[in-house]
Amino acid sequence: MSYVKPPDFVTAMVDAGETKAFMSTRDTLIRSFMAGAVLALAAAFAVTVTVQTGEPLLGAVLFPVGFCLLYLMGFDLLTGVFTLVPLAVLDKRRGVTVRLMLRNWGWVFVGNFAGAMTVAVLMAIIFTTGFSTSPDAVGQQIGTIGEARTVGYADAGAAGMLTLFVRGVLCNWMVSTGVVAAMMSTSVPGKVIAMWMPIMLFFYMGFEHSIVNMFLFPSGLLLGGDFSVGDYLLWNEIPTVVGNLVGGLTFVGLTLYTTHARTGPSRRVSPPEDEEPAAPTAGARTPVLAERRD
Template identity: 35%
Template sequence: MAKTAEDAAYAKATGRPLKSFLLGLTAGGYIALGFVFFTTSQVGAADLPYGVAKVLGGVVFATGLVLVVLTGAELFTSSTLTLTARASGRITWGQLLRNWGVVYVANFLGALTIVALVYLGGTWRNADGGWGAVVLTTSLSKVSHGFLEAFVLGVLCNLMVCLAIWAAYSGRTTTDKIFAVTMPIALFVAAGFEHSVANMFMVPLGLLIKTTAGADFWSGAGLVEGDYAGLTVEAFLADNLLPVTLGNIVGGGVMIGVLYWTIFHHVDGAKQAPERGGKGVASGAGF
């Protein structure tokens, strides 16, 4: 699994940027669709016990990452695992950062594409505005974290996302991969951890609804427009997207990617070196 993860990371970082961009567009769209499913599951869920509603939302949201894994799309949060290939000296920092940048922008554009489709399709007006109310409430909660809190929630989220990806490498069938991915993703969503790419869909949609919705929407949904004054573009970028992205890098790239590289490549390599005539890990490996 460790070798497969490193090989996948190497292939991503050394592949054609256009391919990464196009696969990044699809990944952003799939994660956004997972949040569409999540939002639908939460309409009227206030009548359920808190934990039941959250777990339900988490399980259905996992659809997004399942689609990413099964189609080979490129998602920024899982692309943080390219740090394993960097640790082995197989790619340069330039290649790593180029891949991250291309995929991050593509994910954002893919998520915004679904924002536009959902908005223009009027989905946010479903259930007498109840669907849009879930988006607004969720978006406001996401921009209300302090910087450190958002960062830590980003760390916790990508611990689970990259564990899900890592576990999926062990799968031999489609069913294996779906089961490997679903529960770790359900855990992070149910617990309220923060995923940068998912937020690229939810918060912009919340901002769009807040800015354009008429009085009929607010009254029908039972909401007061002034209660959402804190939902702004500035709050989204500075209080959510920036710290969550940094946390995702640490949680996935460092705490999963580099940790497992250290265990299976560096530590095992050093242990097996005498058996290989003292060759050990290839020279030049490392950061």
């Protein structure tokens, strides 16, 4: 069977966290750059589908293609390492320290942002025919997304900030579930199906994903969105990163690790060693040992 049981894939989660903590800076940057770029292309694809068909659900159904591709190729998202690397620290894997964990997070953030920003510039060229015309319908929609999810939150004040944070928490609850889901199967179809479901859910629900936003909001600024870099950082990216960290680590990493790798004591009561086995009840069948014949 291709299904991997929870105790086994939780061990794989900790192993993955350890591997990522020790990964070289070069490999970390390359893998995170490509992850940010592929996810950004998937976001552009989903927005294009939504605009051209008028059906947001179809865009959400198709968006996970990018997520599945990047994880099958072994690339890294910040939302994933938020969940996996701390488990190696908690498991006290040899040499894995908080400093290594923070180093990994920092380089993955840089790589994801560079990849998403690269795609944002390339797609802006397409949406504006090399910046020679006004943005097309898809470009205009991306600019609107940027305004609604920065200035829109700011207009609501503290309530807007709380809403933004909670959307970030819920987002990485689902995204990290997708990361873990890739470890639940040994077959490619099994991995893809398991990853597809939570990613489709987060995208359609409009939850806040820090790497997707690294594409959408810089794109919005390039395409004439009515918000500033400060609006983007304060009223989206920074709270979203914090929410993503809390959601992935709390609701996915720690819960799975606690109940499958560090399980509590069983409530099963064993009989004392000097206690005689209970006599069989009437009608109960007792095992019969076959007579050995030489």
